[in-house]
Amino acid sequence: MTTEPIRTSRIEARIAPEVLAVIKRAAELQGRSVSDFVVTAAQEAAYRTIEEIGIIRISAEDQRRFVDLLLNPSPPPPALVRAKEAHEQLIDSE
Template structure:
């Protein structure tokens, strides 16, 4: 029986000749094979995309304003209070219908 846990998956990409030559040259300059270079570059980009997706950057001024509002929230206006109560009732009614 073949051990499927050790089997690598294959990624395939089609590129124009100029891109292929650029990648091959860059791989050679870094001492990597084309596959190693592509995996390194793709993994690096994927990790950066994940980091940016979960990290929020704000200025010091914005951060201070957010903390101030969390410590001293503005009073809820009547329209927001009514919407929150309506949502609570709708959610409760929906839950009761499901049970």
């Protein structure tokens, strides 16, 4: 037994008649109402947008540089070495 989701919110949009005609035709082709078609399309676009925001896109050259830096890191600067040594002395003295 499938249950329809509870629909309690409403959205409105003003669109050009030719856009509505295309949407109606697409909904008809899928055997769905215009409302169902629009809501499903908007939901899919929303999920896709949210997913794409979490993806970092970099060029192939930047990818190679990133991997190279991970595999062959630069030596730490002197200040970082001193900070590490000071931290180790602090921890060892406790």
